[in-house]
Amino acid sequence: MELRGMTVVTGMVQLALGLTGVSGFALGRSGPLVLAPLLCILGFSIYRNAALLCSDHWGMAALAIVLLVILSQHLHSFLRLSVFPLCRKLCVLLSVMLTWGVCAALVKWGHVHLTSIAQILSTERVLNDTFIRSMNTMNSSNILSSNHIVPWLYFPLPASALPLLSGKSIAAGVAGGLSASVSSTAVYVVAARLLKAPVPPAHACNRGLCVDGLGSLITGLMGAPVGLCSSVPNACVIGLNQSGSRSTVQLAGVFLFILGVSPQLAQILCSVPLAIHGAVLCVTYTIAIATGITYFQHADVDSGRNIFNIGFTMFMSLALPRWFTLHSGFIQTGSPSVDVLLQSLLTLPVFFVGVLAFFLELTVSGTLSERGLLRRQGTNKIQSLADQQQGYSHSPDSVYDPPPLFIKLLELRGLRTVPFCACRTPNVEVVTVTVPEMSNLLGERDAGVNIT
Template sequence: MARTDRCKKLCTCKEKPLDPEKPGGVERIDVDCRPSLLLNIALALQHVLVLSSLCALVVSALIQDVDKERIVAYVLFYSGIATLLQSWIGSRLPLIQAPSLDFLIPALVLLSAQSGTPLACRGQCIEGEEPVAPAHPLRELRGMTLVTGIVQFAVGLTGLSGFALGRCGPLVLAPVLCILGFSIYREAALLSSDHWGMAALAVILLVILSQYLHSFLRLTVFSVSRRLSVLLSVMVSWAVCAALVRWGHVHLTSVTQMLSTVRNATFIQSSNSPHSSDFVFPNDSVPWLGFPLPASALPLLSGKSIAAGVAGGLSASISSPAVYVMAARLLKAPVPPAHACNRGLCLDGMGSVIAGLMGAPLGLCSSVSNACVIGLSQSGSRSTVQLAGVLLLILGVSPQLAQMLCSVPLAIHGAVLSVTYALAVATGITYFQHADVDSGRNIFNIGFTMFMSLALPHWFRLHYSFIQTGVVSVDVLLQSLLTLPVFFVGVLAFLLEHTVSGTLSERGLARHDGTKKILSLADQQQGFSPSPDAMYNPPRPVMKVLELTGLRTVLFCACRSPTVEEVLVTVPEMSSLLPDKDARVGSG
């Protein structure tokens, strides 16, 4: 009841009065709350800008055609569709769907396996021989995207995702979330290296707006600036950078020029990269209106694209449930139940399949950086994410607007990714408090899992010719899996947790006296209710469809909400990144 009352006050009063004992306190906007119209639009635009950072990294690394603006618009358009579906009938969490490293790394391996590249030649190409460009690179990427979506959908439909998540304790979730945050540090540093001054300016502004400014001034405008810290820091840094570029004091490069210096991306060449000013001031020749139409040619399902798609789908099936857990923890909401996790992954797969069939080169999964924005802004309204999905649809039908969005300098993108992904690492660290960190078993499991998940993928990236089975598709599959840190950490943490002996309390678990179920100590017991996870239930029309006899017994049985099930209501004890009254609730 207290949760509902707080939502009503936020919706009607726009801002709840600050706690006098905590001058820096800002009330959290929960999932079912609806902020005021202007604040909601600003928060949605903030999510769109964070998504553009991922889009700038992923799409620019793969596409160097004259149609890159059109491809960017495609990605934004189908991200909007997937976001709306995910928030409506998927996991129901306020998450943005976007391409990620789970798809970028297999795509790079797929392109590097083309004829004439080191991985395909295996050291037997004639010296001086020109690499042979792939005949249909975009079609193969779309084929990989289609297979990725099928794998995601299959994992969610069979219930494997929810089943595995229900058996992941703190010592599994903590390493996965930490590596999920660390997995992009190299790419974030690469983008920031375009101009460290601009990156430092964006980071400093973001830290001041989100952590310092509210502590000195208790006016409402400063609490709003904390909610919009990412938006304001990006806009100010972008304006400063645009002015310096116009006056000739700053010279920027493209992401393809920087990636061409990396050994694992030697296949990317950009002999006619745009001038640096094109990344700040959009090109007027790009059309304002261009509705994403179905691609004229079907995706190319070669052995290599299928192998890369399987690798990307398996990695996304690990990272997406981890993002669900992280978002719920930042929202102080109950841990997502199995049916919500399965539905969410099914919707991830459907979004990837639609994107691949319609012309996008990469699949979609829940965005880590957008989930971390919830912690920075303390605003996790579902309506905000749905409005962001609508904005993505509008950007998707206008290549000019899409290019304008992605013209944010790469250094600022790197700063945004650095700060947001850092919150994923911090959220993972909070899970260690629930286990016995002095246990020798846990010390070994944590250290071995996290070190190997960073070291081995880096080694395999540097020695891409190490895997030579004689079958290119098998090489692509193994090379993709072995260079994905999230896949490594998920498999290692789960295996060690369930094979190395240890007591329940040592592992951060406890057996409930009434139900005899093994529960995570990260979730505090509060009571039982027939429907404690109502926020994860889909709308009533969707529930009625899932209740049909055929679907209930054959299809989507893992995605259906239980009618009456004794489930524990949980209150995560993680302290909010922004202090509020709920943070003082007892931790025992």
């Protein structure tokens, strides 16, 4: 119940940050020296978990990694066929399927023992059923059986009880919402960079966070113990298959909906060994790190200011969360809710690096060229060199405009200001400039014609 309450609070925080435009405002003032450490730490923060998953069977994990590298990077070197683009677009799926098939064959023959999510859930279910049998004194027909049949189609219903909003669940939800918002913003930047598109404008970022918040609210009310956040591996797959579009995301959403209403298909996917999950994380999160490194080229990396900011931010974002994780009892303010909030925030490297990089970027003095920024000609607007050098000197609003139906929805009179004012595309003001000299020349030319 408390986990569901935490999920609901996480969604409320994400929704609030999206509706008020706080996240888009911060992203619009984040230059290359803020985005680079954020994306690098976003990738480095998962290496322990990825190694733990791969340790279930390093051989299968290595096989999946080798297949991913070959299908996405080396296949075009020795295969000049029209099938190569398709193999590259499906490199992750093909690698997982091939490795999964090898694992299934080896497990059937008894050569290896692999752990999957389905096995973990099955073990926990058996333990719970054993506990129920030992404690229940009622009729045995009321006892749950561990060998129940999973249906092919089952539409999930809302949970019978409301989530429990205790002090600890609210504190953990606030920390989770802030961290998920920073992580989602970083995922937007990664996807845009890999697609060679400009950094998302404020209104696009705000809309994304609103959708994440609504998703977390729904999952919490439906009974799920976790919230919704933009997926780093899904965005980084764009760097491997070199393809990405809005229709791809929509099609993925349809597949996820099918999996959500089919427990049998979901159970089949849960049978993928943990080593394969670790291999996919090892490959995809490296794309986030590399994308962050590319932002360093737009700033003056030889500047003493930038050297200190980059080194201090990245080191502290890895060292301090690790220390607070090992010393969980260090924070004792006397209020359990405040302790949970501070402990949750200080053990999240992504939130730590986002706040620290943004603070140092705004407080440590430096020129625009040092920070990888420039001022647009004739205006006071600051633009990132990362967008200018890729040819995006124009407004990115046209790239991130929502579908026409959604635009009409946001243009309704009741929704123009509250609550979706930060999610609407700003109106472009057309300025007409009158040049007196041209008018004079035109008058003189007309006068000359009349004279002759």
